[in-house]
Amino acid sequence: xxxxIVVAEGLHKSFGDTHALRGLDLSVPRGTVxxxxxxxxxxxxxxxxILATLSDPDAGHARIAGYDVVREAGKVxxxxxxxxxxxxxxxxxxxxxxxxxxxxxxxxxxxxxHRRADELLERFGLMDAADRQVAGYSGGMRRRLDLIxxxxxxxxxxxxxxxTTGLDPRSRGEIWDSVRELVAGGTTVLLTxxxxxxxDRLADDIAVIDHGQVIATxxxxxxxxxxxxxxxxxxxDPAALRPAATVLNALAGTDPTxxxxxxxxxxxxxxxxxxxxxxxxxxxxxxxxxxVSLRRPTLDEVFLRLTDRKELV
Amino acid sequence: MTALTxxxxxxxxxxxxxxxxxxxxxxxxxxxxxxELVAALIFPAIMVVxxxxxxxxAIQVPGGGxxxxxxxxxxxxxxxxxxxxxxxMRVATDASRGVMDRFRSMPMARSAVPFGQTGxxxxxxxxxxxxxxxxxxxxxxxxxxxxxxxxxxxxLLIVLRYALSWVGVYVGLVVKNDQVADQMVPLxxxxxxxxxxxVPTDGMPGWLRFLADWNPVSAITAASRELFGxxxxxxxxxxWPLAHPVxxxxxxxxxxxxxxxxxxxxxxxxxxx
Numbered sequence: 001x002x003x004x005i006v007v008a009e010g011l012h013k014s015f016g017d018t019h020a021l022r023g024l025d026l027s028v029p030r031g032t033v034x035x036x037x038x039x040x041x042x043x044x045x046x047x048x049x050i051l052a053t054l055s056d057p058d059a060g061h062a063r064i065a066g067y068d069v070v071r072e073a074g075k076v077x078x079x080x081x082x083x084x085x086x087x088x089x090x091x092x093x094x095x096x097x098x099x100x101x102x103x104x105x106x107x108x109x110x111x112x113x114h115r116r117a118d119e120l121l122e123r124f125g126l127m128d129a130a131d132r133q134v135a136g137y138s139g140g141m142r143r144r145l146d147l148i149x150x151x152x153x154x155x156x157x158x159x160x161x162x163x164t165t166g167l168d169p170r171s172r173g174e175i176w177d178s179v180r181e182l183v184a185g186g187t188t189v190l191l192t193x194x195x196x197x198x199x200d201r202l203a204d205d206i207a208v209i210d211h212g213q214v215i216a217t218x219x220x221x222x223x224x225x226x227x228x229x230x231x232x233x234x235x236x237d238p239a240a241l242r243p244a245a246t247v248l249n250a251l252a253g254t255d256p257t258x259x260x261x262x263x264x265x266x267x268x269x270x271x272x273x274x275x276x277x278x279x280x281x282x283x284x285x286x287x288x289x290x291x292v293s294l295r296r297p298t299l300d301e302v303f304l305r306l307t308d309r310k311e312l313v
Numbered sequence: 314m315t316a317l318t319x320x321x322x323x324x325x326x327x328x329x330x331x332x333x334x335x336x337x338x339x340x341x342x343x344x345x346x347x348x349e350l351v352a353a354l355i356f357p358a359i360m361v362v363x364x365x366x367x368x369x370x371a372i373q374v375p376g377g378g379x380x381x382x383x384x385x386x387x388x389x390x391x392x393x394x395x396x397x398x399x400x401x402m403r404v405a406t407d408a409s410r411g412v413m414d415r416f417r418s419m420p421m422a423r424s425a426v427p428f429g430q431t432g433x434x435x436x437x438x439x440x441x442x443x444x445x446x447x448x449x450x451x452x453x454x455x456x457x458x459x460x461x462x463x464x465x466x467x468x469l470l471i472v473l474r475y476a477l478s479w480v481g482v483y484v485g486l487v488v489k490n491d492q493v494a495d496q497m498v499p500l501x502x503x504x505x506x507x508x509x510x511x512v513p514t515d516g517m518p519g520w521l522r523f524l525a526d527w528n529p530v531s532a533i534t535a536a537s538r539e540l541f542g543x544x545x546x547x548x549x550x551x552x553w554p555l556a557h558p559v560x561x562x563x564x565x566x567x568x569x570x571x572x573x574x575x576x577x578x579x580x581x582x583x584x585x586x
Contacts, residue, residue, distance in 0.1 A: 084415075089415075093342060093345060102415070105334055105425075
């Protein structure tokens, strides 16, 4: 079996007293999108910086396409692209000027750098703005330019560190389309994000990081399955909240959370509970429900459960 | 794609070509922001008027002579010293905007970035020096000692500028934040003022005079005055750098380069955070 294109084993990294990474393991098969999720400060950016050769780990190893990120950094750099939270382009140059300059710095010939710049501008819809100064671009356009700058060399692995943070929904959609197109072309993408819908839409596999370690991995569906279905109840009378909570606790084995003045939500273990049983139990306790529904959990709920921040649900 | 991996033999060539690409970046920026050129044109005019006619009206040149003839070498030094702030801002902006991280994540020559930044500054520095010279010629300043000493003076100004720009690289890399760097700019003002550029140092209190005499800005000003044949060349018992200004400028340049080139290159390459 081929080695995964991105492999991290036991990465440790500390900054003074802060342990950003404590034995992080990660592996991303070629041609897939790996979503790295975690609360702020979980170590996502530190992990990406190590994989992209910007930072050395204190302990542990990482390989990109078989090359060690510390000892063979030059070979790794020729195979990766990095697009970050901020648009890392020269604001004073035009879009085209940026792509040409970075093309030359990737050691393309002058002619090739020019050709590649035009090709990318055309393909990612920035041709109209090609000769405008980047300082005048919208946030979404800058981010797209940042993204395509990292595509100049057709990288085997693309690191996207929160590529859509701070963008409006339409620009986010455009970035997502671009990422899907790249993956269809065979690029492997490692994506960190705080938007769980982004991971849900783009990622084949998800790694949830907290306190510098991977605490769960799997496809979005597998992760959702681990915490069971959710039961949502809307009451006719908010006064019935307490008896309703008692019933739900008895059924689920855990305390439900209030999701509104007249609504409760609880995770159901395993399965085997039918909607009819639940309605009957509520009825027996004299609770009038306006709506009772069973559904798959969202990735947000999985995430909050895994990172132990239930109080926010 | 033709992604060349890095055999040792190509490193030197790449340092050079990547450096040149970064110098070219500066030209691209200037083309996009002609406003900067206009500002570069107006600045010398303001300085010449402000110092030449406002302060100059009340300042006696030691040993006699025209104050504007005395002043221009000082303004050339001042322009030279702006290399520190200019490069510091450029480097800090690249670092805080993630451009530096992009450079670091690319398979380009490692030391090309600091060399490119200082090369780019040299390009802008030549431009602003030329403009300042033009302003000087307009108000009656001129070199009096012929072609060779004049060329030597400009060469010294350029050498010192290049050495000073490496101080800017280092400070910019350490600060890593364009806003902090911006706030640091006024801190460099005393370096140009605390010198013989605008007034003779004889009148300053002893400890201040000591600092002014040993300031590299004073050395380059004194060297320019000597080589251009402008008034204000000190005579009698003066500090060593003012008695041997050409040697002092060369020593200062060598010392700055010897300290800040390795320091900057090492700081740039270090992969900490």
